[in-house]
Amino acid sequence: MPGRAGKESVVALTIGAIGTLLVWSGISGKNWTAALRDLIAGQSPTEAGKIPIVSAPNAGESLVVGSAPGITDTVKGNYSEAQVRALWISLGGPSGSAQNAACHAMQESSGNASVESSNPDGGTNVGLFQLDTKGVGSGHTVAQLKNPVLNTQVTIKATDGGRNWSAWATPGC
Numbered sequence: 412m413p414g415r416a417g418k419e420s421v422v423a424l425t426i427g428a429i430g431t432l433l434v435w436s437g438i439s440g441k442n443w444t445a446a447l448r449d450l451i452a453g454q455s456p457t458e459a460g461k462i463p464i465v466s467a468p469n470a471g472e473s474l475v476v477g478s479a480p481g482i483t484d485t486v487k488g489n490y491s492e493a494q495v496r497a498l499w500i501s502l503g504g505p506s507g508s509a510q511n512a513a514c515h516a517m518q519e520s521s522g523n524a525s526v527e528s529s530n531p532d533g534g535t536n537v538g539l540f541q542l543d544t545k546g547v548g549s550g551h552t553v554a555q556l557k558n559p560v561l562n563t564q565v566t567i568k569a570t571d572g573g574r575n576w577s578a579w580a581t582p583g584c
Contacts, residue, residue: 426500426506429497430497430500430501488524489521489522489523489524490516490522490523490524490539490559491522492513492514492516492517492522493513494522495509495512495513495516495517495522495539495563496509496510496512496513497509498559498560498563499512499513499563499567499573502560502563502564502567503564503567504563504567504572504573505572505573507573508570508572508573508574509573511573511576511584512540512566512567512570512573514581514584515540515576515579515581515584516539516540518581518584519536519539519540519541519579519581520538520539520540520541522539523539524538524539524557524558524559524562525538525557526538526541527553527557528541530543530544530545530546532545532546533545534546534548534549535553537553537556537557537562538556538557538558538559538562539559539562539563539566540562540563540565540566540579541579542556542562542565542566542569543578544556546578547565547566547569547578548562548565551565
């Protein structure tokens with residue numbers, strides 16, 4: 412019988428698998444049961460294109476954008492609150508801050524990864540978390556910030572894992 416550490420590992424693995432399934436569901440544009448059937452059958456999401464995959468930077472480095480086969484482009488898609496939570500967790504955001512992060516994304520963009528709005532500082536607010544091109548999103552183009560993976564990773568870093576939302580004016584989260 413597994414000890415406490417073994418049980419915690421099983422719980423963590425289960426949570427990770429559920430998060431992956433929810434992200435896969437959002438990427439494929441299917442409900443979670445259809446996405447699960449596709450995963451079991453070894454199929455990739457059916458939408459065309461690829462979403463850039465972003466690696467977290469080390470101190471003094473910028474974010475590196477690459478791509479991964481089988482991951483589809485959801486830049487023009489809308490994310491549900493559950494999908495934003497799953498995306499947050501899958502990219503290294505703490506699970507304890509995922510609900511608050513999803514709340515911010517819903518208030519900022521209604522889950523629309525490609526939405527833009529002007530900012531009073533002259534910049535453009537872009538994507539799920541409405542990153543300001545002259546603020547938190549500086550150093551990235553509007554097109555890059557429409558990538559929900561990059562947008563979320565920049566937000567995770569900028570909020571210290573969801574602990575500091577002072578750069579956002581979003582009420583109620």
